[in-house]
Amino acid sequence: MAGRQITLDELTVGLGGAALWVRKLARAAETPDTPVELSDTIKELRRIASQLAEQSDRMAFLARVVEGDVPLAKTFDSGDPWGTAARGTDRKDFGGPALIPTQWQLGRLAQEAKWALARDATADTTTYPEAMKGVGMGWESKEAQARRRRERDAAVAREVLITTCETCDASEGQQCRTKNGRVSEKSHVGRQREAEATVDARLGYLGDNPVAVPEA
Structure with missing residues (x-):
C-alpha cells in the first residue's frame, strides 16, 4: 500500500498482479521436474486466476466510480436515497439506511444512471464524491x-x-x-x-x- 489504507486503484493492480502470478504457476505446473500429472491443479489455478482477474476489473470500475468519473442514480429503484442523503432515513426492508453503499449497489446505481441518461441526456444524476460528501472516512468493512x-x-x-x-x-x-x-x-x-x-x-x-x- 502506498498509504495507511489501501486504495481501490492499489487493489486493482494487486489483484491483477496476483492473477498473473497464478497464471504463471499454472503454466509452470505443466512441466514439473517430477513426472506427476497435475492437470486438476492446473485447471484450478487457471480458474482462480480468472476469478482474480474479474475482481481486478471490478475494482478498476469502482476506482473510477469513487473518483467521480461514473454518473450514478441519486436513489435506488425503491426511491431510497444513499450516501449523505440517507442520513435520518430508514430502509426497513433492507436493514437500515444505505449510508455506506456496497460495491453491488454502486454497480446498480451506475447502470440505472446509464439507462436514465440514454433516455434523457439531461437526467438528474450524481457522482460518488458528491453523494458521499460529509460522510466520515473513519470506517471499516x-x-x-x-x-x-x-x-x-x-x-x-x-x-x-x-x-x-x-x-x-x-x-x-x-x-x-x-x-x-x-x-x-x-x-x-x-x-x-x-x-x-x-x-x-x-x-x-x-x-x-x-x-x-x-x-x-
Missing part, C-alpha cells in the same frame, strides 16, 4: 469488524487463563471449577469480565466497537 471481534475474543480467552478467579480460586493456566470441583469449559462471570476489561483497555475497545483501529 463488516469483514474487518468480524475479524477484529474474533481477535478480541481470542485475546480474552487467553487473558482468562492468566487471570485468577475470585469465585473458585482458579489460578494461571487453570480452568474454572464448579462447586463440586468439576472442571468447566466456561469461566465464572467475574473472571470473564475482568479478562474482557483488561483486553478491551489494551485494544482500545468500547463495548462492541473499536475506539481506535491501529494497523487495521
Whole structure:
C-alpha cells in the first residue's frame, strides 16, 4: 500500500498482479521436474486466476466510480436515497439506511444512471464524491469488524487463563471449577469480565466497537 489504507486503484493492480502470478504457476505446473500429472491443479489455478482477474476489473470500475468519473442514480429503484442523503432515513426492508453503499449497489446505481441518461441526456444524476460528501472516512468493512471481534475474543480467552478467579480460586493456566470441583469449559462471570476489561483497555475497545483501529 502506498498509504495507511489501501486504495481501490492499489487493489486493482494487486489483484491483477496476483492473477498473473497464478497464471504463471499454472503454466509452470505443466512441466514439473517430477513426472506427476497435475492437470486438476492446473485447471484450478487457471480458474482462480480468472476469478482474480474479474475482481481486478471490478475494482478498476469502482476506482473510477469513487473518483467521480461514473454518473450514478441519486436513489435506488425503491426511491431510497444513499450516501449523505440517507442520513435520518430508514430502509426497513433492507436493514437500515444505505449510508455506506456496497460495491453491488454502486454497480446498480451506475447502470440505472446509464439507462436514465440514454433516455434523457439531461437526467438528474450524481457522482460518488458528491453523494458521499460529509460522510466520515473513519470506517471499516463488516469483514474487518468480524475479524477484529474474533481477535478480541481470542485475546480474552487467553487473558482468562492468566487471570485468577475470585469465585473458585482458579489460578494461571487453570480452568474454572464448579462447586463440586468439576472442571468447566466456561469461566465464572467475574473472571470473564475482568479478562474482557483488561483486553478491551489494551485494544482500545468500547463495548462492541473499536475506539481506535491501529494497523487495521
